[in-house]
Amino acid sequence: MVALFIIISMNFIIPRAMPGDELTNLLGEDVTITDSTIVELRHEMGLDRTWTEQYLDYWWKILHLDLGYSFHLHSDVSRIIVSRIKWTLLLALPSILLGAMAGTVLGALAGWDGRNAGRKIQTLLLLAVYCTPPYFLCLLALYLFSFKLDLFPMKGFYITGSTLDIAHHVFLPILVMTLFSLSRNYMIMRGSVIQEKSSLYAAFARAKGLYNEEILFRHVFRNALLPIITLLAMDFGFMLSGALFIEIVFSMNGMGNLIYDSLLARDYPVLQGSFLIITIMAVSANMLADLLYSRFDPRVKW
Amino acid sequence: MSEAAITGKAPEVIWKSKSWCIGFILFLSFLLMALFAAEIAPYDPWARFEPYQPPGSEHILGTNDMGHDILSELIYGSRASLLAGFGAAILATFIGTLVGLAAGYFKGMTDEALMGITDIFLMIPQIPLIIVLAAFLRPSLYLIAIIMGLLWWTSTARVVRSKTLQVREMGYVQAARSLGFSDPHIILTDVLPNILYVIMPKFLLAIASAMIAEASISFLGLGDITMKSWGMMINNAFNRGGFINGYWWWYLTPGLCITLFVLCVVLMGCAFEEQENETMRLQ
Numbered sequence: 001m002v003a004l005f006i007i008i009s010m011n012f013i014i015p016r017a018m019p020g021d022e023l024t025n026l027l028g029e030d031v032t033i034t035d036s037t038i039v040e041l042r043h044e045m046g047l048d049r050t051w052t053e054q055y056l057d058y059w060w061k062i063l064h065l066d067l068g069y070s071f072h073l074h075s076d077v078s079r080i081i082v083s084r085i086k087w088t089l090l091l092a093l094p095s096i097l098l099g100a101m102a103g104t105v106l107g108a109l110a111g112w113d114g115r116n117a118g119r120k121i122q123t124l125l126l127l128a129v130y131c132t133p134p135y136f137l138c139l140l141a142l143y144l145f146s147f148k149l150d151l152f153p154m155k156g157f158y159i160t161g162s163t164l165d166i167a168h169h170v171f172l173p174i175l176v177m178t179l180f181s182l183s184r185n186y187m188i189m190r191g192s193v194i195q196e197k198s199s200l201y202a203a204f205a206r207a208k209g210l211y212n213e214e215i216l217f218r219h220v221f222r223n224a225l226l227p228i229i230t231l232l233a234m235d236f237g238f239m240l241s242g243a244l245f246i247e248i249v250f251s252m253n254g255m256g257n258l259i260y261d262s263l264l265a266r267d268y269p270v271l272q273g274s275f276l277i278i279t280i281m282a283v284s285a286n287m288l289a290d291l292l293y294s295r296f297d298p299r300v301k302w
Numbered sequence: 303m304s305e306a307a308i309t310g311k312a313p314e315v316i317w318k319s320k321s322w323c324i325g326f327i328l329f330l331s332f333l334l335m336a337l338f339a340a341e342i343a344p345y346d347p348w349a350r351f352e353p354y355q356p357p358g359s360e361h362i363l364g365t366n367d368m369g370h371d372i373l374s375e376l377i378y379g380s381r382a383s384l385l386a387g388f389g390a391a392i393l394a395t396f397i398g399t400l401v402g403l404a405a406g407y408f409k410g411m412t413d414e415a416l417m418g419i420t421d422i423f424l425m426i427p428q429i430p431l432i433i434v435l436a437a438f439l440r441p442s443l444y445l446i447a448i449i450m451g452l453l454w455w456t457s458t459a460r461v462v463r464s465k466t467l468q469v470r471e472m473g474y475v476q477a478a479r480s481l482g483f484s485d486p487h488i489i490l491t492d493v494l495p496n497i498l499y500v501i502m503p504k505f506l507l508a509i510a511s512a513m514i515a516e517a518s519i520s521f522l523g524l525g526d527i528t529m530k531s532w533g534m535m536i537n538n539a540f541n542r543g544g545f546i547n548g549y550w551w552w553y554l555t556p557g558l559c560i561t562l563f564v565l566c567v568v569l570m571g572c573a574f575e576e577q578e579n580e581t582m583r584l585q
Contacts, residue, residue, distance in 0.1 A: 006422055014434065131510065131564040133517045136536065136557040139545065147548065195579065241430045245518060249540075259430070260522065263437050275434050278427045286425055 004283045011276055012058050067273035077273035080258065085240070085277070088247070088254035091170055092239040095177035100232050102178070103185025108224060110186070111193030112216045123190070129183040134176075138249035141176050173250050177243065181235060188231055192224040226297055233289030237282030240274070319576065325569030332563050336380040343374040347530055357551050364551040366535075367542050375530055376555055382531035383513060383560070386447045390512035393451025395458055395505045402462025403489055403497075407470055417463070424456045429515065436524040443526040446519060450512050458504040465497045472496075499578060506571035510564045517560050532556035 067077035110119045146152045152172045197220055205215045240255045247256030255274060262270035335342060350369040357364045363372040405416040432449055478488045519525055520533030539545055539553035
């Protein structure tokens with residue numbers, strides 16, 4: 001909670017502490033206004049009052065879900081964000097879930113017994129994905145599948161709007177994003193299982209005569225899963241920013257592209273509103289992770 | 303725990319690891335490339351030739367829309383990319399080690415306060431924050447590296463802290479304390495050398511993530527326009543039509559360079575960690 005408080009306060013301080021005029025910083029740079037409107041706006045936005053008053057006012061607005069007004073898009077920031085966020089969720093949720101499930105299972109198997117050639121190649125490939133900047137892989141996928149092979153559309157979420165059409169559009173982005181979350185979960189799960197398998201309880205389970213896979217999935221898996229919970233929480237928390245590059249490359253109108261566009265247009269209210277939403281999601285996901293942690297590992301007190 | 307097994311043997315044993323050798327050779331060659339960019343590069347990266355040439359005998363990797371030689375750009379770009387990666391990683395590791403050592407060694411209130419701060423930093427969405435800051439500040443390469451360094455010390459701090467908590471109870475630390483050495487002296491001569499091996503892989507991983515982040519920020523067009531980094535090259539290709547027109551040589555090689563460099567750094571980090579697991583098992 002303290003973290004949330006500090007980060008939201010930071011969001012208040014940044015535009016006011018940065019070089020340049022406060023009003024420009026708060027409104028965005030491509031807005032042209034006359035001198036009389038400047039005075040009017042200054043008064044309306046409370047910039048002529050003291051900092052403490054402004055700060056209290058800022059909190060009041062946030063608690064009422066009022067994130068300001070975008071002069072660039074001529075709409076309320078909160079309304080813009082709500083209209084964009086569902087598309088990002090459509091993209092990010094399946095990817096994170098799929099990636100987490102496939103990544104943990106494959107990673108556990110690779111960590112348990114990684115000696116055969118297939119698993120080694122698999123590890124190496126996923127390591128390469130892990131080391132690639134996200135947007136570069138997107139570019140490659142887009143070039144190969146959409147440009148050369150013409151299998152998938154180049155951009156956007158839909159043309160006609162039918163479910164099938166949307167599915168066709170989001171398939172490739174989801175694939176790339178799944179691959180990414182898979183590679184990260186895979187690496188961590190693999191390392192975690194490698195550590196766990198040399199512990200005494202695993203040796204005991206073997207001595208008891210359990211089968212190989214049975215030891216892995218009944219005993220080791222549960223303990224090795226702990227670091228994944230944190231990662232998963234971070235993934236959910238940073239879901240909106242994680243899809244950023246994918247959305248930009250595939251020109252999809254989600255949160256990521258909203259951030260990118262507002263960045264190019266220097267539309268600061270939208271930029272800050274998005275940052276705020278991302279922060280709130282990250283903090284709540286973290287708290288959820290702590291809760292889950294104590295569920296999985298009774299030794300941890302919340 | 304016999305510390306000779308960790309600090310004394312480590313340099314010799316690690317050379318037996320295949321991933322370390324591959325990673326180290328690649329790492330060294332990238333480093334040399336950045337250092338001797340002026341000697342290796344066939345042309346000046348800003349010199350202009352005929353634009354849009356595919357790879358050929360005269361320009362091995364082709365030219366871009368401005369007619370700049372891609373290979374020369376690539377070689378000079380390694381300087382900016384490595385500088386950002388190393389700068390951020392050194393700063394992050396320094397802060398992380400400092401915080402971790404202080405929290406682990408002094409325990410109590412110091413520990414709780416420092417770890418509380420670490421938790422807060424862990425929750426800050428880093429890439430969006432960098433974007434917001436970069437949008438306001440019109441960044442230079444150094445500024446980006448500094449911001450990244452200031453944000454990325456958290457995981458190092460956690461690892462260093464937990465290791466310091468172990469090491470501070472060791473016989474030799476307690477002996478030094480009973481002999482009346484001052485705390486800073488003990489931390490520097492007894493504790494720090496014995497946790498170096500957990501700092502190293504963290505440092506390498508920090509380089510890797512800093513490089514990816516720098517490339518990502520440059521891709522968004524927030525990078526330093528005066529410096530040609532690999533991320534900047536991809537950004538140019540994406541924005542100035544290299545992608546749409548299928549000039550693959552323009553963006554493929556910088557992308558591969560980033561991937562390769564990050565890969566070799568991660569390989570080295572993995573070798574370090576395996577090494578550590580091995581010594582733990584031997585004990």
